[in-house]
Amino acid sequence: DTADIQESPPSRPLCPICDDPLPETPSEELQAMLDWVKTVSKPSPVPDCPDHHTPNRLSNVIIVCERHKLESDIFPLAIAEGWPFNPDFGGLHSRVTALR
Known part of the structure; x- marks a missing residue:
């Protein structure tokens, strides 16, 4: 019976919006965005x-x-x-011209 089959919990935290796995190590920028989006959205656990x-x-x-x-x-x-x-954008020009 498939009703008795339980899926294992995700190995990584899930996105609170799309429920897809988050990166193994989210950047500080992404983490701040996720924290912010929770303040402008409604908790609706699934x-x-x-x-x-x-x-x-949206x-x-x-x-x-x-x-x-x-x-x-x-x-x-x-x-x-x-x-x-x-x-290293500072050295980009010299690297590109060296390719000639």
């Missing part, structure tokens, strides 16, 4: 995400969702490709 919130306005969550996607999907790809997270 079985899989007791910290779920329903936004009062515009309040768009930037939070974009940051969540960036840190969950894009940053891991960038890291895998060796992209710098703190590029």
Whole structure:
């Protein structure tokens, strides 16, 4: 009987808006956004995400969702490709001209 099957709890905390897993180490910026979005949304727990919130306005969550996607999907790809997270823009011009 599938009613008796219980899913294991998520290995990472879930987003209070979309219920998807958060990055393993959310940035301070994302964490601040998540804390803020909870102040402008209504708690509405669901079985899989007791910290779920329903936004009062969609515009309040768009930037939070974009940051969540960036840190969950894009940053891991960038890291895998060796992209710098703190590029040296001061030396960029000389590096580009050296390629000629």
